[in-house]
Amino acid sequence: MPECQxxxxxxxxxxxxIIIDPQTSVFKAMExxxxxxxxxxxxxxxxxxxxxxxxxxxxxQYPKGLGRSVEEIQQALGNYQPIEKISFSCCGDEGFxxxxxxxxxxxxxxxxGIETHVCVLQTALDLLADGYQVYIAGDAVxxxxxxxxxxxxxxxxxxxxxxxxxEILIFQLLGKAGTEEFKAIAKLLS
Numbered sequence: 090m091p092e093c094q095x096x097x098x099x100x101x102x103x104x105x106x107i108i109i110d111p112q113t114s115v116f117k118a119m120e121x122x123x124x125x126x127x128x129x130x131x132x133x134x135x136x137x138x139x140x141x142x143x144x145x146x147x148x149x150q151y152p153k154g155l156g157r158s159v160e161e162i163q164q165a166l167g168n169y170q171p172i173e174k175i176s177f178s179c180c181g182d183e184g185f186x187x188x189x190x191x192x193x194x195x196x197x198x199x200x201x202g203i204e205t206h207v208c209v210l211q212t213a214l215d216l217l218a219d220g221y222q223v224y225i226a227g228d229a230v231x232x233x234x235x236x237x238x239x240x241x242x243x244x245x246x247x248x249x250x251x252x253x254x255x256e257i258l259i260f261q262l263l264g265k266a267g268t269e270e271f272k273a274i275a276k277l278l279s
Contacts, residue, residue: 097251099224099261105195106138109179109202109209110150111158118233130229130255131201132165133277137259140273144192148172148179177208180215197222199258201229206241213245223250224258
């Protein structure tokens, strides 16, 4: 890490992208404009994570009843291996905890997905309690109601999460222009 970098800036080698429950039936309850914006930003985070070799974990809440992740996100992942859960917090699921622990260098998480005030909030709080630095991509999470989204973000920030956007995170991770990573990812940002 460069000497002048803030200690709370995300570090590629210590980071995982967690995508929480981007399932078709839950997304249908969102405003169409919000739904598409969040899906696009999750896809952008996936593409950046893949280019920067950042681990990606995807969860699905009770897929038997709520369905699978939206097709666009499945396609963006390529390697679609959801972690099925019934607990609202991803950390309440042994499969998720085991997969996260396998990523020994991971000390921080970027969180995206739905819903902000339920599964995203509870996961963020549990990860913070477990000592992880948590970044919430505010434009890659949503709730059915705007007030729940806003209050969920406020609660996470008050607990110590860093509320940011997908693009801010990506530029922080890139650090500079002119690299192959930058050239590949810059095309996605236009």
